[in-house]
Amino acid sequence: MGATIIDAEDRPGAAWGAVLSMALCVAMLIASEFMPVSLLTPMAEGLGATEGQTGQAISISGLFAVAASLAVTTVAGRLDRKWVLVAMSAFMLLSLVLVATAPNFAVLMVGRAFLGVCIGGFWALATAVIMRLVPAQDVPRALALMYGGQAIAAAFAAPVGAYLGGMFGWRDVFWALTPIVAINLVWHVVALPSLPVRQRQDVRAMMELVRRPYFLRGLVAVMLSWGSAFTMFTYLRPFLEQVTGVDVTVLSLLLLLLGCAGFIGTWAAGRYVKGDVAPLLKLPALVMGGATAGLLLFGFSVIAAGFFMVVWGAMNTMFSVIWMSWMAQNAGDAPEAGGSLMVAAIQASILLGAVVGGLLLDGVSIGATFIGSVALAAIAVALIGDGQRMLKPEGV
Template sequence: MATPSDVGRKPAAWGAVLSMALCVALLIASEFMPVSLLTPMAEGLRATEGQTGQAISISGLFAVAASMIITTAAGTLNRKWVLVAMTAVMLLSLVLVAAAPNFGVLMLGRALLGICVGGFWALATAVIMRLVPGSDVPRALALMYGGQAIAAAFAAPIGSYLGGMFGWRAVFWALTPIVAVNLVWHMVALPSLPARQRQDFRTMFGLLKRPYFLRGLAASMLSWGSAFTMFTYLRPFLEQVTDADVTTLSLLLLVLGCAGFVGTWASGRFLSGSVAPLLRLPALLMGGCTLGLLLLGGSAVAAGLFLALWGAMNTTMSVIWMTWMSQNAGDAPEAAGSLMVAAIQASILLGAVVGGMLLDGMTISATFIGSVVLAGIATALIGNGRHLLKPE
């Protein structure tokens, strides 16, 4: 791993950071685009909506697997070309999905996308740590996660609109030239990033033997699990409890997405020094917003205010936890990144499954209560955050 003095002798590669931010936006847009195109995709492929919905879950499953093995499988390969290769695979996956003649080809394309998602996120923080000086890492992470905010705010509504006008395949074809541009940008902007050391599973197991890291990993899983237990089923809540029509629903989702920009800006501007006091903030605030929706969600105005706060903290959560990782597992950033991404992806999947079981077996309110309970457990586990920090 590069020392602060090693990095300090080189200027920050902000062009490379921006290239990674665009890649994040494209990955998020590609991963969740089927949510807004589910019905026409099912009709076009002569599949049920339930089957087509598995196109999202399969990408998540492959993301979990890829995040665990990518740093080991990449061996001593230059990380620049690993990122370039994964972006090329994302391009191939979009082509397969756009041209899919049947459900099987669609699932193959989505599986390839899952590999890109898991692989990219496993390496992303470690790469950012090498592109900028240590003091600029939170700002660079915030900039990269700005791509997530852009995709969250605009991908679904734009995809739904274009899909209605030109068909669902055209939406995926429209993404391909942007990914191609991003591929070229990677090749130009990313500096050479030779592997610092060969990674293996022993490095990951070594991290898991560190009590502070294991506690942090568990706390981050609970935080993301809480968030996605709620977020996955937000639309039925707004339809059933807030009684939102299509226009109101679109506005509320846009408020949530745009608030992510505020969270990205704030985390990049104000996050510095030890993150210990901030670690419980995402679970505490987002859990509080979910509780607020349960109590006052019948009002569209109140729902909008809670969703704005939730959306701002959603992007901030990623920056806070990845900064924690960079500060407390800096001797093995790629192994730590693999574990963090696998834990987050698994908690997202489990949160969606648990939330769905509560929704089907009970009510949408039960799903949101489950989210609040997970947030409470996360907050209690984190405490003041000091026991999640590497010993001095």
């Protein structure tokens, strides 16, 4: 079954230009999805909402991303995957325009819903497409390159967004992303080869994967790990403002530090994520949960906050490469179905993290939000253990 999807060997060379176009799309997706993190306070003021409510701009995109990730392989049917990815970029462009012009909270949510469709559809297909663009031995390297877009967005989107939002207003920040997304859409059309579906993988393929105990355990671990990360990350700005006591300039510098640390993670992922990934599976929850605990204990210091944000940011960019490499190795016979389930699990955990974190922030305190994040990380580490129970048995 896997040979019908992994067809890079049918071409004379790996399509690295297409991989780069996907890396730029990742950068724009990450920037668009999490820009409200760096603009949470001014967006709340501008729309007449609380910070906890505005944080749901992330949860609503997560909700639609879950639905899109589960539906895309069925709804898209036998459409060429190249044109499905082009359509996802068009949804992202529409979302940015709606958010930038939103006169009220309801229109903002509609714009974020369109972004959720793009997020779910793109990520559900991304790993399967990478597996078709490059030979099998190059898949981890290509994934690291694609997720390099995440490092770029993490390095520059949040700090630049916070800084420009302070100078010109949060709407102009979203407007500034639109021409880049338009260029990326054209690049997709030019660089991506035709990717016709050779074997449709629908709901039955997803259900078959879920019935595999090792894959189901992996999905639960993914949800706990990502839920922990984004319970904290969604509300990082209120923490830095309320606990660390930073102004917009220092906030921007700290977010830049966190983002630049992502380049370390990208380099490490390309170098060390290969072969057996089992020993690496618990690292994201362990390291990022530990960094969140460090912020809780020492976040009153700007220097300490900067240190723990660097640690968190470096592991954040390794996070996706580690787990998507696990998916490629343990669901290689059904990569689109595996990708759909992975994205649904990740986006559901981001959604729940934003919702629960917002409720804790509004109802208790920012400290309670971060304690919830640490608790989820601890459960994830305990479940994963040495990672062996997450691997496909030999001979299967």
